[in-house]
Amino acid sequence: MYRSRRARSIENLIKTIEKLSIDPVYDTNWSDMSDDIKLKCIGKLEFKERLSLRCTAKEERSLVDSQKIKFNRGRFWGDEEDLGFQLYCDNKKMFSKCLEDINDGFELMKYIKKIGVFENLVISFENSLTNHEQFMTDDGLFTAKTVEFEHGDVDNVIAVLRKLKNTVESIEIDSEITTSDEFAKLLAISNIRNVPYWHIQDYEQTDSLHKVAQMWIHTKAKVGSTFQVSVNKNSSFHEFWEHFIDRIVSKTDKRVRIRTNDPDHHILLERGFDEVVEIGEYLTQYFRLMVITAEMNESEYNDDCKEWILKLDPEIYDEYDSDNSFDNLDDFYHEE
Amino acid sequence: MSSTEQGTSSAAPAEPTTAPESAAAPEVPESFYYVHGKDKVVHKVSAGALQHSALIHGMISNLGYTEEQAKANPFPFENIDGDILQMVVDWCNQHKGKPTPPEDTNLPKQKEKLFDLVLAVNYLEIKELLTYCCKQVAMMVKGKSPEEIREIWMIPTDAEDEAAEKEAKKRAGKEAAGETAAAAGDAK
Incomplete structure (x- = not known):
């Protein structure tokens, strides 16, 4: 009995050794991988x-x-208490975080800024970024194709624009830009001077159009450069043609076309109004300014301004539609 | 025999290994090559399947071996375990002349095997399989914390790294001192 148990043990041991010699021993791990x-x-x-x-x-x-990591959308937001991030890939939210410790928040922002390549970046800070040394002293730059600013003041906008790679193609500002001085500060930023498209929503002064056109004349802006603005005051259009009275090529109540110093380039100002968006003393006015080729014929102008007005104010036609729905409701009751 | 020696051993044009099956529709016969890993087990693989490996494809593209020559000169991959090479050969055969699917669910799930496969595939320059393997490696740590990742991938901590570095330096210093002493002894 004793001998047979021992014999079985030896058999098992041999089997185990055989098995060990057949199965290779692996000890490869992450640390054995090359950096590539x-x-x-x-x-x-x-x-x-x-x-x-x-x-x-x-x-x-x-x-x-x-x-690097690609995000099709990123939203950075903050107030006095929190700093938050929402990151999207393929239109799906893949990361969301709200940090109460502002220092941790800026540390995370520093990393995201370093590795993130954004299709669309939204910046929405109610508090001032310029008060945070961590943000101001960080040399890293955001990489984004389009940038939108929600809330915040001009100093926030400028602080972020200074930390943005110059490959940006579109800048949309829906922040509080109220004074001419603030507007002048924006015009001094290199990304603003070179970006193919930018706009400001609800600017409170009437000097933006001629100032942007003047900047473009000075910087010899490329054909296609576009600036759009919505203004709640009345005389932007008038101020523009008065400022460039010596350069006017053509003028109607909807458009003003001016010469630049380059004989091949003109600048076209268009006022956006149609059966929905009307012009009135107390109504928001919509403008589009573009660098065009001098050869462009008037027949090539596009009278449909809905598309570009929607970029400035995505809800304006919704309001009209809902007005219409009330009209329809009236009709309905009348019919009854 | 090393692969370099094989590469220079023959430049003769490839000869058909079998006669065409049909005279009406003559087909170019497929040529085969042989590979073995650390375990010396030889695997017969078609040139079509080997096209997945940029390394082997580059080696055989101007070789022009006959069947006999190929059989006599298997490519030795002494740095690849036999079963890992078997996996690679199987994958190349399965995907011969086919578009590679976006996912490959047949890859090993055990981490050590997977890491060995990654190293082999990287060495053999099989781009698509490497992409799958890297995806699989990434899947191992999906949703894991730093501590869990460190455990799964056996990543040493900074302190462990520093200690290992210190130890290596100490050992190198001792060896250098030993060599100097030995050289001084020889001079005497």
Whole structure:
């Protein structure tokens, strides 16, 4: 009995050894991968996992930080108490965080700024960014194709514009730009001077059109450069043609076309109004300013201004539609 | 025999290994090559399947081996475990001449095997398979915390890294001192 148990043990041991010699012993791990392979794997990680990986060790942090990640939309928001982030990939929210510790928030922002390549970036800060040393002293730049500013003052807008790569194609400002001085500060920013499209919603002065045109004449802006503005005062159009009275090529109640110093380029100002958007002393006015080729014929002008007005005020036609629905309701009752 | 030696051993044009099956529709016969890993087990793989590997494809593109020559000179990949090479060969055969699907669910799930496969695939320059493998590696840590990732991927902490570096320096210093002492002894 004793001998047979021992024999069985020996048999088992032999089997185990045989098995060990057949199955290779693996001891390869993440640390055995070259940086090139690690970077390929990091490229497949989602944002949350990248954040975790960069907390494991210094070496991993520097690798993770060297790898860009594409977001189709990012929203950075903040007030006196919190700092928040929402990041979207393929139109799906992939990361959302609200941090009460502002310092942690700016640290996270620094990382996102470093690795994020944004299709659309929305900046919405109610409090002043300029008071935060962490933000102001960070040299990193945002990479974004389009930028939208919600809320905040001109100093916030300028602080972010200064931290934006000059590859930006569109800047939309829905912040409080109230005075001519603030507008002048914006015009001094290189991204504003070079961006193909920018707009301001609800500017409170009437000097924006001629100032932008003057800047474009000075900077020899490219054909296609566009500025749009909605204004709640009445004399922007008038101020523009009066300012450029010596340069006027043509003028109607809807358009003014002026010469620039380049014989091949003209600047066209259009006033947006139609059966919905009307011109009136107390109504918001919509303008579009564009650099065009001098050869452009008047027959090539597009009279449909709805599309570009919607960029400035996406809800204006909704209001009209709802007005109409009331009209229809009246009709309905009349018919009854 | 090393792959370099193989590469220079013959430049003869490839000869058909089998006669065409039909005289009416003559087909170019497929040529085969042989590879082995650390375990010396030889795998027969078609040139079509080997096209996935940029490394091997570059090696065989101007080789012009006959079947016999190819059989006699298998490509040795001593740095790749036998079963890992088997996986690579299977994948190349499965995807021979086919568009690669966006996902590959047949990859190993065990981390060590997967990391070995990654290293092999990277060495053999099989781009699509490397992409799948990297995706699989990334999936291992989906939703994990830094501590969990460190555990799964066995990432040493900064302190462990520093200690290992210190130890390596100490060892190198000792070895250098030993060599100097030995050289001084020889001079005497």
